[in-house]
Amino acid sequence: MDEVNLQWIQFLLTVMAQNHLMDCQLYEFHYISEEKTWTEAQQYCRKKHTDLVTVISMTDMERLNSNSQRGIKEAWIGLRDETNAQRSWHWSLPGVEFNENETNWETKEPNDLPPGGQNCGIIWKDSPHFLKWGDLSCNEKHNFLCYSENDSSQKYHLIYDSKNWMEAQSYCRQNHTDLISGKKQLQDGEVNNGLNLATANSKYIFIGLFSDTWMWSDGSSFSFRHWNLKFDNQRINSGQCAMTVFDDGGRWRNESCDERKPFICYDDKVILISEKMNWLDALTYCRDHHHDLVTITSMDDQRWIQEKVKNASTYFVWLGLRFHCKLKFWSWVCREAIAYRTQATQTSGRTDNCNMSGAMETGGRHMWFQRNGGEEHNFICSKI
Known part of the structure; x- marks a missing residue:
C-alpha cells in the first residue's frame, strides 16, 4: 500500500487554494x-x-x-x-480530533475537582509530572503554549503572560495559529527541548484541550x-x-x-455514496446523478470530507483525483478546476501503474492513498 507524501498533499492544497479559477465549494x-x-x-x-x-x-x-x-x-x-449532556474533550486547533487512545494524562487525571469542575487542559512544567496532562478551571490564569502552522523556524511559543484559557486561545489565534493541540504536537522535540518550559512563571501551562x-x-x-x-x-x-x-x-x-x-x-454540496464502485464507475455515477467526484482544495475541505467518510462502509473512499500516466501528473476532475500538475517523483509511492486514482482512508488520520482504480470503494460526490 503506497501512501502519498503528506507534504506533497499540503503543497498541492496550498497551490490549488491560490488558484482563483478553482470554484468547487463544498x-x-x-x-x-x-x-x-x-x-x-x-x-x-x-x-x-x-x-x-x-x-x-x-x-x-x-x-x-x-x-x-x-x-x-x-x-x-x-x-x-x-x-x-455529558462533557466531551476536544482540541482547540481545527482538524485535530481528540482520541481517548492517544492521551498523556497524569495518574488520576482528569479529576474534575470542585467547585465548578475543571474543563480546560494543562501540562506540568517540572518533574516528575513533566509534560503530563491535567485539568484545571478555565478561569485560572497561567502561561500557555501557542502553535504556528506557517512558521518553519519556530512552530511553538511559550507565552509568559498569564491569561485564562479563553484569553490564551484568543491570543494564540491572533498572533500565531492556535493553542498547541494534539499529542503529536505536545511530544514534538521542539516543545521538550527547545522551549525550556521550566522557565514558565506559572506552575501549570495551558494547552488547547477543553471539554464542553x-x-x-x-x-x-x-x-x-x-x-x-x-x-x-x-x-x-x-x-x-x-x-x-x-x-x-x-x-x-x-x-x-x-x-x-x-x-x-x-x-451541503457533497454526499457520501455507500455503494461500492471502481473509480471510473464512481465518476460516471456522480456525473449522472449529482455533479462530479469531490475535489479538495483546502484544509477546510479536507476536514469537511473527513467528517463525511466516518460513515463509509469501506476502508477507503474515492476522491476525484486521478494520475495521468503518460503525462506524469495528478489532477482533479472538478470541471471548474484548472489542474495543478506535479511530477510523479514528488510522491512517495510508485506510479508506474497507469490505473491509479486517489482515495482517502476512512479512519486514522484520513490520509490520501493512491489505489488501483479497479478496486471498489464508497465515494464522495459533489452536488450542484
Missing part, C-alpha cells in the same frame, strides 16, 4: 433575516436547506463576516448546549469554538444556544434558545 451559507427561535430556525433550515450552519474554522468565520447581510447584527448558528457539552445541529463532531471573551466554560449552559455577533468580529455569545433572532443556514 458548502454554502444562507443568511435568513426573519427572526425565529433557535428550534424554529433549525426546522426552517432543515426544510429549505441542509441545517443550521456548522462552523469549522476561522476561515469559515471570515466567510460569514465578509458576506454578512446589512441589518443583521447577530444570528443563530447550529450550536446548542444539550440539556444533561455543546453539539452541532447536524450531528457533526467539529470542535471549533469562537466564543467572546466573557464566555464562561465553567458554567452549566444547558438549554442555551449560540449566535454569532457581527459587530464583535463574529464572536459567539450564548443566549436562551427561545429568543427570536435572524439565523444562518447552510447547503
Whole structure:
C-alpha cells in the first residue's frame, strides 16, 4: 500500500487554494433575516436547506463576516448546549480530533475537582509530572503554549503572560495559529527541548484541550469554538444556544434558545455514496446523478470530507483525483478546476501503474492513498 507524501498533499492544497479559477465549494451559507427561535430556525433550515450552519474554522468565520447581510447584527448558528449532556474533550486547533487512545494524562487525571469542575487542559512544567496532562478551571490564569502552522523556524511559543484559557486561545489565534493541540504536537522535540518550559512563571501551562457539552445541529463532531471573551466554560449552559455577533468580529455569545433572532443556514454540496464502485464507475455515477467526484482544495475541505467518510462502509473512499500516466501528473476532475500538475517523483509511492486514482482512508488520520482504480470503494460526490 503506497501512501502519498503528506507534504506533497499540503503543497498541492496550498497551490490549488491560490488558484482563483478553482470554484468547487463544498458548502454554502444562507443568511435568513426573519427572526425565529433557535428550534424554529433549525426546522426552517432543515426544510429549505441542509441545517443550521456548522462552523469549522476561522476561515469559515471570515466567510460569514465578509458576506454578512446589512441589518443583521447577530444570528443563530447550529450550536446548542444539550440539556444533561455529558462533557466531551476536544482540541482547540481545527482538524485535530481528540482520541481517548492517544492521551498523556497524569495518574488520576482528569479529576474534575470542585467547585465548578475543571474543563480546560494543562501540562506540568517540572518533574516528575513533566509534560503530563491535567485539568484545571478555565478561569485560572497561567502561561500557555501557542502553535504556528506557517512558521518553519519556530512552530511553538511559550507565552509568559498569564491569561485564562479563553484569553490564551484568543491570543494564540491572533498572533500565531492556535493553542498547541494534539499529542503529536505536545511530544514534538521542539516543545521538550527547545522551549525550556521550566522557565514558565506559572506552575501549570495551558494547552488547547477543553471539554464542553455543546453539539452541532447536524450531528457533526467539529470542535471549533469562537466564543467572546466573557464566555464562561465553567458554567452549566444547558438549554442555551449560540449566535454569532457581527459587530464583535463574529464572536459567539450564548443566549436562551427561545429568543427570536435572524439565523444562518447552510447547503451541503457533497454526499457520501455507500455503494461500492471502481473509480471510473464512481465518476460516471456522480456525473449522472449529482455533479462530479469531490475535489479538495483546502484544509477546510479536507476536514469537511473527513467528517463525511466516518460513515463509509469501506476502508477507503474515492476522491476525484486521478494520475495521468503518460503525462506524469495528478489532477482533479472538478470541471471548474484548472489542474495543478506535479511530477510523479514528488510522491512517495510508485506510479508506474497507469490505473491509479486517489482515495482517502476512512479512519486514522484520513490520509490520501493512491489505489488501483479497479478496486471498489464508497465515494464522495459533489452536488450542484
